[in-house]
Amino acid sequence: MASEVLIQARGLTRRYGPTVAVENLDLTLRQGEILGLLGPNGAGKSTTMKMLTGNLAPSGGEIEIKGISLRENPKAAKRHLGYLPEQPPVYPELTVDEYLRFCAGLHGLPAGEIGAALDSAKRDCGLTEVGGRLIGNLSKGYQQRVGIAQAILHRPPVVILDEPTVGLDPIQIREIRTLIAELGKTYSVIVSSHILPEIQAVCGRVMIIARGRVVYHENLSALQDQAAQIIAEFRRTPDIAELGAVLGVAAVEGMGENRYRFTPTTEVDPRESIVEASVRNGWGLIELHAQNRSLEEIFVELTSADLRSAA
Amino acid sequence: MSAVLSIARTEWRRIFLSPLAWAVLAVVQFIVGFVFINLLLQYAAAAGSDESMGVSDYIGGSLYGFATILLLLVMPLMTMRLFAEERKNGSITLLFSAPVSLTEIVLGKFLGVLGFIAAVIVLLALMPLSLAGATHLDWGRIAAGLTGLFLLMMSFASAGLFVSSCTREPTIAAVMSFGLLLVIWLINILAFNDSVPFKELFGYLSLIDHFESLRRGVFNSADVIYYLLFSGLFLSLTVLRLDIERA
Numbered sequence: 127m128a129s130e131v132l133i134q135a136r137g138l139t140r141r142y143g144p145t146v147a148v149e150n151l152d153l154t155l156r157q158g159e160i161l162g163l164l165g166p167n168g169a170g171k172s173t174t175m176k177m178l179t180g181n182l183a184p185s186g187g188e189i190e191i192k193g194i195s196l197r198e199n200p201k202a203a204k205r206h207l208g209y210l211p212e213q214p215p216v217y218p219e220l221t222v223d224e225y226l227r228f229c230a231g232l233h234g235l236p237a238g239e240i241g242a243a244l245d246s247a248k249r250d251c252g253l254t255e256v257g258g259r260l261i262g263n264l265s266k267g268y269q270q271r272v273g274i275a276q277a278i279l280h281r282p283p284v285v286i287l288d289e290p291t292v293g294l295d296p297i298q299i300r301e302i303r304t305l306i307a308e309l310g311k312t313y314s315v316i317v318s319s320h321i322l323p324e325i326q327a328v329c330g331r332v333m334i335i336a337r338g339r340v341v342y343h344e345n346l347s348a349l350q351d352q353a354a355q356i357i358a359e360f361r362r363t364p365d366i367a368e369l370g371a372v373l374g375v376a377a378v379e380g381m382g383e384n385r386y387r388f389t390p391t392t393e394v395d396p397r398e399s400i401v402e403a404s405v406r407n408g409w410g411l412i413e414l415h416a417q418n419r420s421l422e423e424i425f426v427e428l429t430s431a432d433l434r435s436a437a
Numbered sequence: 438m439s440a441v442l443s444i445a446r447t448e449w450r451r452i453f454l455s456p457l458a459w460a461v462l463a464v465v466q467f468i469v470g471f472v473f474i475n476l477l478l479q480y481a482a483a484a485g486s487d488e489s490m491g492v493s494d495y496i497g498g499s500l501y502g503f504a505t506i507l508l509l510l511v512m513p514l515m516t517m518r519l520f521a522e523e524r525k526n527g528s529i530t531l532l533f534s535a536p537v538s539l540t541e542i543v544l545g546k547f548l549g550v551l552g553f554i555a556a557v558i559v560l561l562a563l564m565p566l567s568l569a570g571a572t573h574l575d576w577g578r579i580a581a582g583l584t585g586l587f588l589l590m591m592s593f594a595s596a597g598l599f600v601s602s603c604t605r606e607p608t609i610a611a612v613m614s615f616g617l618l619l620v621i622w623l624i625n626i627l628a629f630n631d632s633v634p635f636k637e638l639f640g641y642l643s644l645i646d647h648f649e650s651l652r653r654g655v656f657n658s659a660d661v662i663y664y665l666l667f668s669g670l671f672l673s674l675t676v677l678r679l680d681i682e683r684a
Binding site for chain 2: 181200212213216218220224232
């Protein structure tokens with residue numbers, strides 16, 4: 127946790143007229159982290175990323191990149207950023223090499239380093255073979271890679287990728303995913319997506335945004351530790367009131383054939399007490415396991431509840 | 438500064454990668470060449486009848502005077518894409534998220550177009566140059582005409598750049614900048630109307646009135662400053678326009 131804070135956003139708010147796209151969002155990104163931004167369509171993911179990269183001025187709040195305020199000193203702050211927007215920002219009439227050379231110039235790379243930067247970015251993104259081809263003639267997947275190459279060309283500490291796998295075929299998606307995981311070893315990455323397995327595959331930390339607010343923010347490892355529900359099966363039918371009274375159980379419901387689902391309280395893991403209660407009362411416990419909540423369940427629960435309350 | 442040059446170089450390259458630039462250059466060259474030959478024939482037919490009119494007057498005066506109208510028609514086509522197309526295909530994000538200021542972006546684009554304008558000027562200079570071996574030319578007069586055309590096109594480009602930054606449709610940018618330029622061009626007709634108050638002011642604001650003295654071979658710094666101010670105004674308006682876009 128001692129690693130350097132690269133992005134610090136506080137109270138980020140963005141309004142489009144009367145519509146609030148993002149409200150009071152806090153975000154911290156540390157060195158060597160891959161943060162996943164999840165949310166249904168229109169939740170404010172892209173708006174957040176546009177604000178973080180200086181493409182959109184926030185209506186309220188502050189963004190600091192490596193301790194430099196994006197509002198007061200945008201040029202210095204943007205030096206540490208690489209950004210791939212939803213649509214790869216490429217010029218179809220240029221070749222890959224010409225385009226990347228232009229990007230290197232934009233980021234002020236010294237002339238002597240441009241060649242080496244181009245080579246390593248192309249190698250990282252699997253573009254070595256297509257350097258001389260026109261971007262307009264490349265497939266969507268390759269154009270996306272050119273977009274990623276553009277974002278990492280100047281070796282920025284922070285790489286922000288907005289839905290990097292949209293419109294790609296399954297094999298390309300896997301390749302891009304591997305690339306992102308690879309990037310995460312050297313850079314700090316923020317990835318947005320509404321595809322859950324993608325986030326689960328590459329990210330260390332997730333932030334779920336719904337209707338412009340952060341509704342969930344947790345390390346993925348914490349998600350695995352947290353036993354959300356406990357399933358137990360007994361040989362004889364226990365008294366449901368007694369089951370509910372077991373220490374650490376917040377709620378219990380029958381699933382039929384002597385199977386029960388327990389929702390634990392947040393403080394105590396009730397599994398031990400369930401075993402003790404079963405022995406004491408002679409219920410004959412034959413199965414007991416904790417069911418981890420998947421990201422998908424959390425996502426559906428948080429975002430659909432939100433939609434219901436809005437409706 | 439290197440970012441400005443980087444943007445300018447790429448913009449210049451992209452202009453010449455599109456067939457539009459070559460088509461425009463070809464059409465301009467063909468039409469101006471046609472008028473050029475016609476003027477030469479006229480001059481040859483009337484040779485000696487008017488001692489005060491030399492061949493340089495024909496080229497510097499009539500030919501370059503005619504070229505202004507043609508350039509008014511084609512410059513909006515060359516500036517329409519500058520920002521509109523970038524916005525349309527999303528590549529403008531590249532410039533906005535790079536560590537360059539809006540002023541640098543605008544100057545870079547503008548310099549890129551100036552590169553195209555330089556090509557037009559070279560092509561227009563070729564015509565009197567073809568006569569250099571055969572007759573004596575008043576080079577100062579022709580240089581003044583070309584300077585005037587350069588300044589005029591620079592003003593067209595800056596206004597076109599601004600209009601292009603206001604929309605995402607290149608064709609709308611072309612129509613609107615043509616309209617804007619024509620209005621500023623024609624504003625001098627108010628100067629001939631006695632019922633209009635401050636009528637001299639409108640004559641002074643018009644784009645074409647300042648070309649008149651350069652066309653006649655008079656290099657008046659006030660005219661040059663007018664064109665520089667005109668371009669500066671529209672370039673700064675473009676910076677403001679792009680800044681509003683992020684807010």
